[in-house]
Amino acid sequence: MSLDDLRKRGCWPQQKPGVPTSSHGWLVQSTQDALAKRLNASTRVVLELGAWLGKSTRFILDNAPNAHVISVDLWDDSMIRPWILSRHPRLMPVVDAGVRETYLANQWEWRDRLTPLQMHSHAAVDLVGDLGVLPDVVFLDTSHGYQDTLNEVKRITSAFPTAVLVGDDWEWTTGRSAKRSGENWGCPVARAVQAFVEENPRWVCDAAGNGWSLKVR
16 A cells, blocks of 8 residues: 555545635744744655645645645535634635635645545544555644544554654633633643643653644654
């Protein structure tokens, strides 16, 4: 099994989707810096978990010019519609046009070295691992909850122990940040990664701003 087997499962259509492109995304400078430290011309495979419209995808493609990128997202219009409507109503035209279609249109020129997989991140990690594809870098930007993040980190590091795991949202806070209640108080992503390192001291965490990384000592 190989990367070619995985590419056959990608969702590229024969023709570019006829929807407007969009540059929207949440990739802040500190997360770009964390990624840039781990990406270079020698990087061969990158697994991206959580892509939205592809701002981070394009950053990875630009900073790892010889890499094949496996980009994973649910791209579920019905699931994201209520959140976009309440928080980012100006993005409703993107949802109406189709989030997956917009993602594909945004990345059309890179399709020779990009495999988009429309599935849950857990399923993608299992699939990539089962096919024997070993990423050099994994970028995590999915759920920001404490338990979700902890589960993701455990799954990724178990499947790809030689990869560097880079993540977003270290400083992301929730509405419960002012009061210590529930598992998502404070900065749940940071707390989850720190809890993982406490249980697995051979992994080293480097965090600055919103960006962070994990690698084996």
